[in-house]
Amino acid sequence: QVRVVESGGGLVQAGGSLRLSCAASGSRLSINIMGWYRQAPGKQRELVAGITRNDDTNYADSVKGRFAISRDNAENTIYLQMNSLKPGDTAVYYCNVRGTYFSGAWFREYDSWGQGTQVTVSS
Numbered sequence: 001q002v003r004v005v006e007s008g009g010g011l012v013q014a015g016g017s018l019r020l021s022c023a024a025s026g027s028r029l030s031i032n033i034m035g036w037y038r039q040a041p042g043k044q045r046e047l048v049a050g051i052t053r054n055d056d057t058n059y060a061d062s063v064k065g066r067f068a069i070s071r072d073n074a075e076n077t078i079y080l081q082m083n084s085l086k087p088g089d090t091a092v093y094y095c096n097v098r099g100t101y102f103s104g105a106w107f108r109e110y111d112s113w114g115q116g117t118q119v120t121v122s123s
Helices: none
Strands: 002-007 010-013 018-026 030-039 046-052 057-059 067-072 077-082 091-103 106-113 117-122
Touching (some): 002 091, 002 106, 018 030, 018 091, 018 117, 046 067, 057 067
Antiparallel strands (some): 030 046, 030 091, 091 117
């Protein structure tokens, strides 16, 4: 099993900043890609930012220049620094982790999600 735990959401005024954290744990965990998604009420879940084990990054156009994703490989943790927040950034933010873990006699692939953390930006 792979456990994914997010933290750092909250309420902030427009123009403010928040930092989200996501930690993954599991048996002999190998992580290929970690990313942040968000889902606002009545909308589909969308990719916000992703990062590979080689530190390749990808951002949604709506957050480029404002958000930054980073990774601590030793701790299997990623961070999302969110600056210049807008009311349109209000959503539940979910962490997604993909890779392999050891189970039984061999490795299995996984695609795991955290429970989500609420980010609310007031105008």
